[in-house]
Amino acid sequence: MKIWLALITGILIAVNLLAIYYLDPFIDRWFRFLTTAIFLLIFLFKSVKSYQLLAVFALLVICDGLLVFYEMPVVKYFVYIVRILAYLNLILLLMPKLSKLKFNLITIVIACFIVAIDLYVLHVMAETLPGSHQNTLFISLFYLLGILSLALAAASLSYLNRYADGKGFYLVIVSLGFVLSDIFYYNAHYLQFTEFFYLDRLANIIGVAFLLAFAINSKNSKKSAVIN
Numbered sequence: 674m675k676i677w678l679a680l681i682t683g684i685l686i687a688v689n690l691l692a693i694y695y696l697d698p699f700i701d702r703w704f705r706f707l708t709t710a711i712f713l714l715i716f717l718f719k720s721v722k723s724y725q726l727l728a729v730f731a732l733l734v735i736c737d738g739l740l741v742f743y744e745m746p747v748v749k750y751f752v753y754i755v756r757i758l759a760y761l762n763l764i765l766l767l768m769p770k771l772s773k774l775k776f777n778l779i780t781i782v783i784a785c786f787i788v789a790i791d792l793y794v795l796h797v798m799a800e801t802l803p804g805s806h807q808n809t810l811f812i813s814l815f816y817l818l819g820i821l822s823l824a825l826a827a828a829s830l831s832y833l834n835r836y837a838d839g840k841g842f843y844l845v846i847v848s849l850g851f852v853l854s855d856i857f858y859y860n861a862h863y864l865q866f867t868e869f870f871y872l873d874r875l876a877n878i879i880g881v882a883f884l885l886a887f888a889i890n891s892k893n894s895k896k897s898a899v900i901n
Contacts, residue, residue: 674843674882674883674886675886675889678715678882678885678886678889681711681715681882682878682879682882685708685711685878685882686874686875686878686879688704688708689701689704689705689708689874689875689878690871690874690875692704693870693871693874698870699741702737702740702741702743703741705737705740705874705877706734706737706738706740706741708737708878708881709730709733709734709737709877709881710734710737712730712881712882712884712885713730713731713733713734715885716730716885716888719888719889719892720892721888721889721891721892722892723766723888723891723892725762725763725765725766726766726884726888726891728759728762729759729762729763729766729884730881730884730885732755732756732758732759732762733756733759733881735755736752736755736756736759737877739751739752739755740752743862749806749811750810750811750814753811753814753815753817753818754814756818756855757814757817757818757821760818760821760822760824760825760851761821763825763847763884764821764824764825764828767828767829767832767844768828770832770835770836771828771831771832771835788823791819791820791823792816792820794819795815795816795819795820798815798819798859799812799815799816801863801864802815802863803863818855819855822848822851822852822855823852825848825851825852826845826848826849826852828844828848829841829844829845829847829848830845830848832844833845839890840887840890840891843883843884843886843887843890844883844887846879846880846883847880847883847884847887848880849876849880850876850877850878850879850880850881850883851876851877851880853872853876854873854874854876854877854880857869857870857872857873857876858870858873861873
């Protein structure tokens, strides 16, 4: 990650944590939205020509904007739908680079075992949701987001395993940041462990920042390839 990006990220993290501590929850969520919007503006300023990455950033901004009004019942559905689309676009971005991966029997067995554990954890988490969320649509979105989170993490690790470069490392941090952010927000909002709001914001900002670092790194790699 570039030094200037690390400095911006550090400042945004500090501002967001202070906002959570001092401000009303409704107001401090605007800081999350503005932070993601700032990363999108930097992405556009850097002229990174990737429509899929642009879609991911735009969806993340929309998601954080909707999150401001999360207490509104209908908004919750859209938050999940938009975040699902963001993860799906990111996975689709990686798929062409992973199409030639070969899997042996042991890898497949381990992957199935991890998926089974993930589904069990999702089932336990879904059972603790409030009664107002216990409907087919919301539960389906809840499971789909969890499965796509796992798929994103698996795709990022596979990318790192195959290419073993800086972009692969960035992707792993991105997926880890987003997955942890989702889990921390669940703990904070649904289980009422409000301290997790700090960890949620931290993980989300780191995830978006490293996504920007990945985009810039990809742009620079293409430039080097053209020169060579």
